[in-house]
Amino acid sequence: MASKEELLQKMSDYVFEMEDEEISDVCEEYIEAGYDPLDGILHGLVDGMNRASDMYDQEEYFVTDLLLCSDAMYAGLDVLRPHLPEDASMGEQKKAVIGVVEGDTHDIGKNLVKIMMETAGFEMYDLGRDVPLDSFVEKAKEVDADLIMMSTLMTTTMPGMKEVIQKLKDQGIRDSVKVMVGGSPISMKYAEDIGADGYSRNAVEAVEVAKKLCGITD
Amino acid sequence: MITANERLIKILSGKKVDRPACICPGGMMNMVTKSLQDVCGVYLPEAHTDARMMADLAKAIVDEKCFENYGVPFCMTVEAEGLGAACTMGTQFFEPHVTGYAIDTVEDYGKLTPMDLESGRAKVTLDAIRILKAETSDYPIIGNVVGPVSVASSVCEPTRYYKQLRQKRELAHEYMQFVTDEIIRFAVAEVEAGADVIALSDPSGTGEILGPKFFDEYAVTYINQVVDAVRAAGAKIIVHICGQMKSVYDKVAKINSDAFSFDAVVSLREARNNLPGKAIMGNVSTFAIEMQDESTVEKLTRACYSNGSDIISPACGLGMGSELRNVQAVLRTVETFAE
Numbered sequence: 001m002a003s004k005e006e007l008l009q010k011m012s013d014y015v016f017e018m019e020d021e022e023i024s025d026v027c028e029e030y031i032e033a034g035y036d037p038l039d040g041i042l043h044g045l046v047d048g049m050n051r052a053s054d055m056y057d058q059e060e061y062f063v064t065d066l067l068l069c070s071d072a073m074y075a076g077l078d079v080l081r082p083h084l085p086e087d088a089s090m091g092e093q094k095k096a097v098i099g100v101v102e103g104d105t106h107d108i109g110k111n112l113v114k115i116m117m118e119t120a121g122f123e124m125y126d127l128g129r130d131v132p133l134d135s136f137v138e139k140a141k142e143v144d145a146d147l148i149m150m151s152t153l154m155t156t157t158m159p160g161m162k163e164v165i166q167k168l169k170d171q172g173i174r175d176s177v178k179v180m181v182g183g184s185p186i187s188m189k190y191a192e193d194i195g196a197d198g199y200s201r202n203a204v205e206a207v208e209v210a211k212k213l214c215g216i217t218d
Numbered sequence: 219m220i221t222a223n224e225r226l227i228k229i230l231s232g233k234k235v236d237r238p239a240c241i242c243p244g245g246m247m248n249m250v251t252k253s254l255q256d257v258c259g260v261y262l263p264e265a266h267t268d269a270r271m272m273a274d275l276a277k278a279i280v281d282e283k284c285f286e287n288y289g290v291p292f293c294m295t296v297e298a299e300g301l302g303a304a305c306t307m308g309t310q311f312f313e314p315h316v317t318g319y320a321i322d323t324v325e326d327y328g329k330l331t332p333m334d335l336e337s338g339r340a341k342v343t344l345d346a347i348r349i350l351k352a353e354t355s356d357y358p359i360i361g362n363v364v365g366p367v368s369v370a371s372s373v374c375e376p377t378r379y380y381k382q383l384r385q386k387r388e389l390a391h392e393y394m395q396f397v398t399d400e401i402i403r404f405a406v407a408e409v410e411a412g413a414d415v416i417a418l419s420d421p422s423g424t425g426e427i428l429g430p431k432f433f434d435e436y437a438v439t440y441i442n443q444v445v446d447a448v449r450a451a452g453a454k455i456i457v458h459i460c461g462q463m464k465s466v467y468d469k470v471a472k473i474n475s476d477a478f479s480f481d482a483v484v485s486l487r488e489a490r491n492n493l494p495g496k497a498i499m500g501n502v503s504t505f506a507i508e509m510q511d512e513s514t515v516e517k518l519t520r521a522c523y524s525n526g527s528d529i530i531s532p533a534c535g536l537g538m539g540s541e542l543r544n545v546q547a548v549l550r551t552v553e554t555f556a557e
Contacts, residue, residue, distance in 0.1 A: 059465055062429030064380045071381070103312035108376055108427070130317065153421065155504050155535045156248060156313050184421070184461060184481075185534055190505055202426075 008044040015048025018068035020075045027079035037083040045076045049119045053204045070115040094214045096147040097139045099127030103157035110151045112203040120207045151183040162194040178213040221356040222286035230454040230476040239529045240552040243417035244289030245362025248535030253542040263307035269345030289360035291343045298372035300333030311538045319375045324382040327393040344411045351412025361408030365420020366440035370397045398440040402447040409451040416448045419458040425466030434469045467492040482533035486525040499529035508537035512547040519551040
């Protein structure tokens with residue numbers, strides 16, 4: 001029988017190597033052997049996704065690769081999650097609302113950020129794409145979010161981000177939530193000019209910025 | 219005296235001219251702002267679906283001394299809508315965009331029907347070009363098309379599509395060929411209607427998204443088919459590449475276009491060194507045009523000139539809120555470069 005370490009390594013490798021079918025079998029085997037499902041998630045699946053992020057940072061993996069790795073990770077999660085005890089938690093999770101601002105429907109980048117944020121343990125509320133500006137504010141209030149993340153790929157829809165920040169001010173909750181922006185036409189300078197708290201160039205960096213803004217240390 | 223059209227064509231033919239051209243093609247490189255709509259009294263979204271209005275708004279770009287070209291359409295959705303994607307026409311501030319995909323998987327591409335160039339917005343665009351051809355001279359008419367990966371990922375649900383580029387390569391190539399043949403039909407029809415130059419942008423098919431291998435296999439291969447068809451039809455072609463270039467310079471060099479246009483993140487000097495013998499277009503920050511003042515825009519325009527830009531243009535589409543005087547500052551500065 002395979003040891004716990006061997007199985008964790010396999011789970012990590014299958015995520016890293018984008019094997020979204022074999023991974024279910026190895027997760028089943030792991031559960032049948034009676035090993036801890038939370039360890040499987042954190043030290044198997046998430047570990048593989050983190051290795052994929054490192055490759056992305058080194059420009060060896062690209063957006064399409066990360067999407068496939070995440071498919072494998074989610075396939076594994078589908079097996080492991082039902083075995084988590086009721087009261088198991090991933091620690092105290094920070095909450096983030098994410099969406100593509102009104103006027104734009106390009107959501108590949110946003111989806112990738114969401115995946116990487118979930119991998120890092122954030123609780124994500126995904127509003128989707130072409131999101132009316134008020135929805136960001138309403139959702140953040142409803143779930144008492146720590147963070148709002150907005151993205152757009154189009155120059156013409158960038159001003160919506162500034163409007164959301166203004167709406168947060170108007171409602172008196174600007175100080176209780178951090179705001180991050182991203183997307184190809186966005187720059188650090190733009191983020192500063194509109195009064196956002198953070199900006200990142202890509203999904204991997206987004207997680208680092210988000211952790212810093214939420215006071216999470218590794 | 220040399221006309222703006224002659225200047226641009228000469229630049230795109232690799233010949234020397236008195237100064238860089240100053241253009242903004244349209245399509246993804248949007249040049250219609252709220253202030254321009256107010257000045258000429260022709261408004262979006264109506265002008266997206268009316269050839270007369272589309273032509274009039276295109277003319278206003280030249281009349282208001284914004285840029286030295288006419289260009290249509292003003293969005294990136296004509297091909298996708300023609301192939302069955304659901305689109306909204308947007309507002310005065312928002313561009314048209316896709317709201318629903320025609321297919322959820324590449325496997326279903328056989329269900330798509332070819333674009334009808336005799337109806338809908340393909341016809342509006344072609345009619346607008348015919349109007350511009352009949353009523354104007356001296357300035358180049360630019361017909362825009364969307365690049366193969368961007369059309370493909372606007373018609374098919376993109377997360378699935380990108381994954382299938384790796385997992386179902388044979389099928390993905392069949393789908394890309396179908397999409398590319400449609401883009402070629404539209405581009406050639408634009409040339410036949412009177413377009414002097416075709417501009418192609420493929421923002422969803424970047425090196426950053428696809429990585430060098432798949433950028434080469436999918437973006438370069440199919441963009442070149444469009445390039446070759448446009449040249450055979452007798453027009454020049456500009457290809458705008460979005461995003462960082464470092465990982466894909468050698469792949470971009472394989473694209474046979476007459477000019478390359480780049481995003482603000484790209485150093486034109488570096489691009490010139492990596493792409494010898496090509497006309498280089500770019501790249502005044504659209505962020506500066508929208509958020510900063512005339513003197514900053516002027517400074518950035520001068521920087522493009524000293525970095526060797528052959529065609530000075532915004533680096534991306536203009537934000538709708540850009541002030542007319544900031545937009546005009548680009549051309550006004552370029553005019554001072556005449557030898």
